[in-house]
Amino acid sequence: MRNLAFLSLLIFSSLLVACNASSRSLVATTLCKHNITIHQWKTGRVVEGQPEYKVKITNPCRFDQSNVIINCFGLSSVEPLDPSLIKPIDNKCCIISRGEPIKKGEPVWFKYAWLTPQDLTFVSSRVERNL
DSSP states (O other): OHHHHHHHHHHHHHHHHHHHHHHHHHHHHHHHTTOOEEEEEEEEEEETTEEEEEEEEEOOSSSEEEEEEEEOTTOOOSSOOOTTTEEESSSSEEEEGGGOOBOTTOOEEEEEEOSSOOOOEEEEEEEEOOO
């Protein structure tokens, strides 16, 4: 009986240590799941005959989010895009800010000009706990 109690205590302690070690990412993922927001609107400016759109990518989460990937389907534009802000990584997805963290209250902004607004949707990110 004493061995069983010791074994139970040992298992409980191991689980407690494992939970504490992974709680950082579990808590952050739970709190920030799908929290990257993307808003876009016409600026009123016309570039080479195409309306210009301004895009704001925001992280409302208290944790920084890096390696932010969005669906951009090649992101067509008649005006140059700043690759430090948005860069296609294949024919479907783009990486934002070269994968650097997006902090709460520090949105990423960029503009593009195309006949219609592009379908920009959040795909994934890596949540980082701020220490």
